[in-house]
Amino acid sequence: MFPAASKDRLAPERGNTTSDMPVAVDTGRAALLKLENITKIFGGVKALQAVKFDVMPGEVLCLAGENGCGKSTLIKVISGVYQPESGAVMLMDGQSIEGLEPAKARDLGIQVIWQDLALFPEMTVAENIAFERNLGPRPRLVNYGQMKVAARRILERLGVAIDLGRSVRSLSIAQRQIVAVARALVADARLVFMDEPTASLSHAETKALLTIVRRLSVDGIAVVFVSHRLAEVLDVCTRVTVLCDGQYVGTFPTAGMTQTRLTELMTGRTFDYAVRTTDLSAAPVVLKVEGLSRRNEYDAVSFCVKKGEILGVTGRLGAGRTELALSLFGMTRPGAGAVSLDGKKLSLGSNRDAIRAGIAYVSEDRLQLGLVQQQSIGDNTVAAVLDDLLDATRLIAPGKRDALSRDWVQKLAVKIGKPQDAVSTLSGGNQQRIVLAKWLATNPKLLILDSPTVGVDVGARAGIFAIIHKLAEQGVAILLISDEIPEVYFNADRILHMRNGRMVAEYVPGTTTIDQIERDVHA
Structure with a gap:
């Protein structure tokens, strides 16, 4: 039903487009930190295998790879949290740093800013x-x-x-x-690791943070930047070290590197970028919003979403997008205006009313609002449809629960250990699939997706959007909210630009360039 993704539709090609793959480089300079043959084994599984890594004084280096490739494990080895297997070589300023522990790492000037x-x-x-x-x-x-x-x-x-x-x-x-x-x-840092520092930041906030990163570099402080936002990586870093499945792929200059090429290095797959070309001329309207307003949040908002359409909504942080989504899901009440679903006026007093009407909402904060991290994968999957699982005694029927959970895990190709495992044991991409499964189990007519790929790596994003495209093909109306303009450009049929609580422009990908939309949004 939902095949694994073979195409990535997240971002446009940037930079040069030479056909040759980039080759790993050796700067020839003395490294601040140099690692060789770093291997780490957990229960017989090699999280890292003979990994190489080096960073120069004052350099901004990217550490890239999909979730589960070993980035966090490598950082924990460097910061003394984990000890590598025998045979590892770790040098700081050319001196061996065997038996590294967190306190010693801090004394050496190694600092980690986790997500x-x-x-x-x-x-x-x-x-x-x-x-x-x-x-x-x-x-x-x-x-x-x-x-x-x-x-x-x-x-x-x-x-x-x-x-x-x-x-x-x-x-x-x-x-x-x-x-x-x-x-x-x-703490007198000489080497700072920054783990997904821009994952929750707006464009303007990201730009300000990257300015600080450059200032650190000028001051001689090395920064290792970990980010799924590849455009930022190519903008701020001079080199990128790529890991894949716990192994060292290579270290490459960012000059001449493109997002597409870097994605291929990270995943070992080839990705294609194309705008959607869906004929929706005869499709009926599922959601109609007329003059919707809520004081200090959004004002006079009007739009519609057709059956099988993906409508993108983008804009700066604080534009009112999430506030609008919460009202459409019954979490807040608008002060004026009307909302219709399949031609019937809605009066939503709660999110339960919205669910019964056929509306599902994937929050931008899956850790706090989308999932209960301590509960099992199975329980999270069925959390929105518990009433459907009751038996004659009004208790949850374990057989129904397990069958439904198993069905959605299979449909969305979620990589899990056991359904009883805590959902926190999954990668970011697989957690997001569970969030989707939870709401798809309600059989929605309208699916609201608020920043659905925050903290998800590029390969997992492709899989999530393959699911979203399939849902649209099956007739689900989708409202896709994102401040990642490439994300809506390559995945939406239409795009609305929201600013200061109002819809100020509408674009059709392919007839408007992505650069024009970016200029308008960030003007």
């Missing part, structure tokens, strides 16, 4: 930035004055201003990223 940032939300900006200055074998009084001085000095070095007395909980994701970078610098 979850590992900040203390109730503590202030200053406390988060400078707390390591108060760590030691013995407790001591905290000098808040010195802490603020150190934090202010680092933020000035980065060229940003954040209130030092604010709690981290009150900051935006972009500001928290800056706090995490500042904390690394206070």
Whole structure:
């Protein structure tokens, strides 16, 4: 029903288009960090096998590969969390660093900023930035004055201003990223690993963060950038080291590299980019939105989605896209306007009303809102249709539950161990497939997808969009929300541009260039 994807429709070709594959390069310079023959085995499975890695002082290097390729394992070896198997060679400034532990790694200037940032939300900006200055074998009084001085000095070095007395909980994701970078610098970092630093950032916030990365490079601090956003990788990095299935593919210059070529190196597959050409002239309207408004969120929004159509909605962060989606799913009530589904006016008092009407919603935050991480894969898959699984005693029938879960795992080709395993054990791409399965089990007429590929690697994205295209072919109306313009350009039949709560433009991919849409959105 849902075949594995063979085409990637995420991004346009950028850069040169030479036919020869790029060759790995040797800079000839003395490396800040150099690794050889790094192998790591977990329970007989080789997570890393004879991997090579090096980074130069002040270099911005990309570490690329699909989820599960070994990137995180390699970073944990370098930061002393894991010990490699015997035979590994690890050199810092040409000196062996055998028996590396986290504390020793920090002393050497190796810092890791993980995707979850590992900040203390109730503590202030200053406390988060400078707390390591108060760590030691013995407790001591905290000098808040010195802490603020150190934090202010680092933020000035980065060229940003954040209130030092604010709690981290009150900051935006972009500001928290800056706090995490500042904390690394206070610890005298010489090598900083940044794991998916832009996954939750808008275009403008991403641009500001990349400016900071370049500033670190100028100051002689090496940065290893891990990102699924390949355009950013090619923009900010000078070289890229590629891993595939735990093995070293090579290290390549980004000059002349394209997103397509890099994707092929990461996945070992060839991808094709093409806009959709679906004839929807005779298709009936499934969703009709007329003059929908909600104070301070969106205003006078009108559009329609036809049966089998994928309608893209893009715009800057804060444009009101998610707020609109929440109202269409019954989570918030609009102040004015009307919504119709299959020609019938809707009055949604809750998300349960929306589900009963035939609307499904995949949230942009699958970790907090899309899945219950501690619960099993099977339980997450059937979470939206529990009423359909009740037996005569009004209890969930295990046989029905297991059969439905097994059916959707098979249909969406989800790679799992056992249905009883926690959903948190899955990769990002497979977690997103479970989110899709949960809502597809409700048999929706309208599927709202809010940033469905956040934190998902390029190969897994292709599989997810293959599923979405198949759903559209089967007649599901799809509202695809994304601030990744290439994502909507190569996957939507039409694109709406939302700005400051209003729909300001409509585009048809193929008749409008992607560059024109990007200029309009980021103007």
